[in-house]
Amino acid sequence: MAIKYRLIKESRECMARLGVVETPHGNFETPVFMAVGTQATVKTLTREELLALGAEIILGNTYHLWVQPGNSVIREAGGLHAFMNWERPILTDSGGFQVFSLAKLRDIKEEGVRFRHHKSGARLFLSPEKAIEIQNDLGSDIMMAFDECPPYPSSYDYLKESADRTLRWAERCLKAHKNKDRQALFGIVQGGEFEDLRKYSAEELVRMDFDGYAIGGLSVGEPKEIQNRVLAFTTPLLPKNKPRYLMGVGSPGMILDAVERGVDMFDCVLPTRIARHGTAMTVRGRVNIANKEFERDFSPLDPACDCYTCKHYTRAYLRHLFKAGEILGMRLVSIHNIRFLVELTENIRKAIREDRFYEYKEKVYRDYGLHDSDKDF
RNA sequence: GGUGGGGUAGCGAAGUGGCUAAACGCGGUGGACUGUAAAUCCACUCCCUCAGGGUUCGGCAGUUCGAAUCUGUCCCCCACCA
Numbered sequence: 001m002a003i004k005y006r007l008i009k010e011s012r013e014c015m016a017r018l019g020v021v022e023t024p025h026g027n028f029e030t031p032v033f034m035a036v037g038t039q040a041t042v043k044t045l046t047r048e049e050l051l052a053l054g055a056e057i058i059l060g061n062t063y064h065l066w067v068q069p070g071n072s073v074i075r076e077a078g079g080l081h082a083f084m085n086w087e088r089p090i091l092t093d094s095g096g097f098q099v100f101s102l103a104k105l106r107d108i109k110e111e112g113v114r115f116r117h118h119k120s121g122a123r124l125f126l127s128p129e130k131a132i133e134i135q136n137d138l139g140s141d142i143m144m145a146f147d148e149c150p151p152y153p154s155s156y157d158y159l160k161e162s163a164d165r166t167l168r169w170a171e172r173c174l175k176a177h178k179n180k181d182r183q184a185l186f187g188i189v190q191g192g193e194f195e196d197l198r199k200y201s202a203e204e205l206v207r208m209d210f211d212g213y214a215i216g217g218l219s220v221g222e223p224k225e226i227q228n229r230v231l232a233f234t235t236p237l238l239p240k241n242k243p244r245y246l247m248g249v250g251s252p253g254m255i256l257d258a259v260e261r262g263v264d265m266f267d268c269v270l271p272t273r274i275a276r277h278g279t280a281m282t283v284r285g286r287v288n289i290a291n292k293e294f295e296r297d298f299s300p301l302d303p304a305c306d307c308y309t310c311k312h313y314t315r316a317y318l319r320h321l322f323k324a325g326e327i328l329g330m331r332l333v334s335i336h337n338i339r340f341l342v343e344l345t346e347n348i349r350k351a352i353r354e355d356r357f358y359e360y361k362e363k364v365y366r367d368y369g370l371h372d373s374d375k376d377f
Numbered sequence: 378g379g380u381g382g383g384g385u386a387g388c389g390a391a392g393u394g395g396c397u398a399a400a401c402g403c404g405g406u407g408g409a410c411u412g413u414a415a416a417u418c419c420a421c422u423c424c425c426u427c428a429g430g431g432u433u434c435g436g437c438a439g440u441u442c443g444a445a446u447c448u449g450u451c452c453c454c455c456a457c458c459a
Contacts, residue, residue, distance in 0.1 A: 034412095036412080036413065038413050043413080043416090044416085059412075059413095061412085061413075064413080064414095093412050094412090096412070097412045098413095098414090101412095101413080101414075102414070105414085117414095119414070144412075149412075188412090214412080216412070218412095219412080220411090220412095221411095245412090246412090247412035248411055248412040249411065249412085250411055254411080267411095269410085269413045269415090270410070271411095272413085273411085273413065273415065273417085274409090274410060274411090276415080276416050276417085277409085277410065277415080277416080277417070277418090278416095288407085288408080291406085291407080292405090292407095322416095325416080327416075329416090
């Protein structure tokens with residue numbers, strides 16, 4: 001087995017749990033937030049900056065790296081770790097999300113998915129076997145099964161058909177996987193908002209015995225209550241001795257809600273994307289740092305934060321960088337936002353260890369001025 | 378002093394009789410972003426207010442049912458020539 005999950009502690013208050021995932025490139029503690037580095041880079045940041053802010057595991061993407069520079073280039077470089085100079089764990093997504101996000105450019109068939117390259121328009125074909133082959137070349141510590149991420153809302157019939165196909169694809173992924181001692185493979189539970197479909201999907205995947213299980217098809221525009229409801233009835237279907245990964249979630253409120261319901265791993269482009277667009281996550285909620293109110297605000301972005309940006313620069317300076325279109329602004333806020341979520345998970349782990357998860361969750365909600373009904377955070 | 382070109386919203390720049398409160402770009406002000414087609418996208422940006430109304434296209438005076446657009450005159454800017 002390429003990875004091993006050690007359950008350290010289960011919360012006495014809820015389904016939250018503390019664990020360690022051991023991988024060929026080192027261990028990481030869970031719950032964990034993983035920064036997204038789609039194209040073999042967490043956009044704008046260097047390895048040193050990621051290490052300094054406490055990133056333990058990052059993502060790469062099968063579709064993007066296949067298309068550019070090509071998986072053979074990365075294989076020749078010695079794998080993705082060597083290619084991008086990141087010696088810690090890497091998880092690669094399978095291209096399943098592109099089945100969703102490139103909806104206008106693709107066609108789903110049983111055999112696989114036809115894409116038009118989002119830049120060149122070239123015809124491409126991605127299948128479970130191909131996605132595994134590419135990920136084998138990338139050499140990630142954790143590979144994801146090739147799935148379909150259906151949009152919200154979708155009909156019951158379509159979700160059933162899609163979840164069924166994703167199960168057949170999961171089986172094919174397992175069969176195609178040739179590097180089982182070096183790379184783990186996670187299955188992805190689908191089924192939309194429907195309990196019977198999620199149950200069916202989860203049970204079939206568990207029967208196939210993956211190294212870990214992801215919950216997919218969430219955070220695609222559904223109300224927060226649906227997401228929480230799906231998590232509440234899905235995580236109990238997953239084995240306790242394997243990690244559980246909620247794909248695509250990265251707002252503080254949603255992470256807390258999901259940890260409470262037994263999720264261990266998260267990834268999201270949110271912190272880095274909104275950073276490049278001038279929005280910072282702070283203890284008091286989101287801050288659009290380019291706003292005029294910060295023109296002469298010479299205090300740190302987030303006084304409570306220990307990141308490089310908050311220790312060295314002011315809000316007025318960050319606003320100036322964004323107004324002037326300077327790249328450094330995007331970098332500094334990206335550092336802060338990732339650090340913010342990494343620190344959140346550090347605090348969550350501490351809270352679980354001390355059996356005061358709810359106390360911590362309520363504090364975060366209160367400081368943000370959030371309520372359970374809020375769509376965001 | 379002469380000849381030619383020109384003065385349109387914060388800036389640049391279209392528009393040369395009614396469809397024009399006036400394209401478009403920049404700038405400005407907000408907002409969005411959740412397994413990255415994203416240093417992107419959306420909204421507003423003459424004034425007052427929700428629908429509606431009120432003032433505009435260097436100034437003034439005209440022509441016309443109607444003028445940013447035509448005429449006269451004045452002011453200013455640019456280029457070249459003396």
